[in-house]
Amino acid sequence: MSSARGIDAVERVYASHYRAFCRVATAVTGNAEAGRDAVQEGFARALASLDSYRGEGPLPTWVGRIVLRAALDNRRRLAHEALPPDDLRASDWDPVLPHPGRDPELAEALASLPPRQRLIVFLRYFADLSHADIAELVGVEPGTVSATLAQAKAALARRLAPEEPVPIEKEEAR
């Protein structure tokens, strides 16, 4: 895809996914500035390596993974972490709330989730990605995203959802 048309296509992905990718990268790096820098760097890497894109998957997914790699690089640089393996796993993403102090209850609830559930919750509710986009980005079937999200929400409901009111009839019957 080495052409001006390819560059235009990447620019369109940038225009349509900028906000979502910033959110993903912010969650991965832990702060908005580093996340945004990762998006810029990720798209630059995508442009510079456009020749290697063979259309093996949707372009936004291909770019998204490069952005994610840039985000992980930023996090490693900031925290002096070891470089994650090339084959990214959900546990490597390990998203965190940018401002856990604003909502300690949510931070605690998310921390209690398994890595894959936590990742998909972030992608769905923080990055506002669709189930299909999440499936592409994570590399799983859409059904898996739905099932994982359902499990995560069941766990989160126990911590975050308000007590369900007891119907008056049941109250009286007891």
Added chain:
Amino acid sequence: MTDALDSILLDRFAAQADPLAPADWADVERRARALHPSGASRRRWRLRTVVAVAVGALVVAGTATAVARHFLVSTSNTIIPLAADGTVPGLPGMDVLLPVSPSAHSPTAAQCGEAWNSRAPGTTLRWVGALDPSGVRVSVGGGRGAGLRIGPLCMLRFFLDDGRVVMAHAPWTARGAPRWQGAILQLPEAIRAANLRSVNGVVNGDGTVECRTRCDATAPATTGSAPPVARGATHAPPPCSLVTAAEVEAAVGVRPRHRTPLPGNEGSVCTWHQKPLATLADIVLSLQVARMTREEFEQALSRSTSARPIEGLGESAYAFDDGRLLTVWARGYALTVTNRTDTPLETGRRIAAAALARL
């Protein structure tokens, strides 16, 4: 419950979000260029495309250049007709009419460069970058003379090795320079050489520019001082009242369907056109009236090398571009007529004579 939890999660995650810095594609391209300076295969491909586009544009535009080279300007509108030999991808041509704010401030050349980098379309920036210009002249346009006023405008000239010049203009407004126009010109060698000496910036691979010298320069006397024609300008009669539609029809051969006055402090302009005014090409005829002394008139014209004196019209008259622009001084007024008919000088004479009779 599920929907309620969805709402709760969306709300609570939304509270984590910081204000998002604006998207900046130009920054992405700069970083990409730094990562892959040669960009060999992609660059060659793009250059072939660009050359093909440019050649196509030259062929198409070749016959559509019969536009008078002059400026007709009022305070709130600027008409900048220039003969173009090609189009610039992503930019409208220079015959498109863009509004100009009567700004009290003129930008600096540096601000114009920044405006180009941040507001020019990505397509245009990439195209310019692929052309690999040898240099750029970043300047601020503006000035007045012969009752005409231009600017302030940001003006960029990209010099190509093949002798062509890519020109980009943008009226400077309170919001910077959000709207750019472009054209490709083949300048005479002498003019090109003179322009090359005034190059004051470099062009990056991504089409952005960096002003290096004379970056504090602003428009030459665009605003701030009293214009030479401002005295009594408000007493200049509205040009639309000086010529009837029948006279226009008799002179140009078609009856104009629209007439648009462009008011201004330095002599208003009346334009006649067949369809609603959007581009310079829509204008069949224009007439500008400005109040000025004969000395001011002659002084402004004396700087031109292409003005041809015309006898028997008013007290002093000059024609430009085979009569497509005709300017006449009589009884304290300068009248300027433009038209694009097959017999422009004769058409200009008839309109000027009709207007002079009502002054």
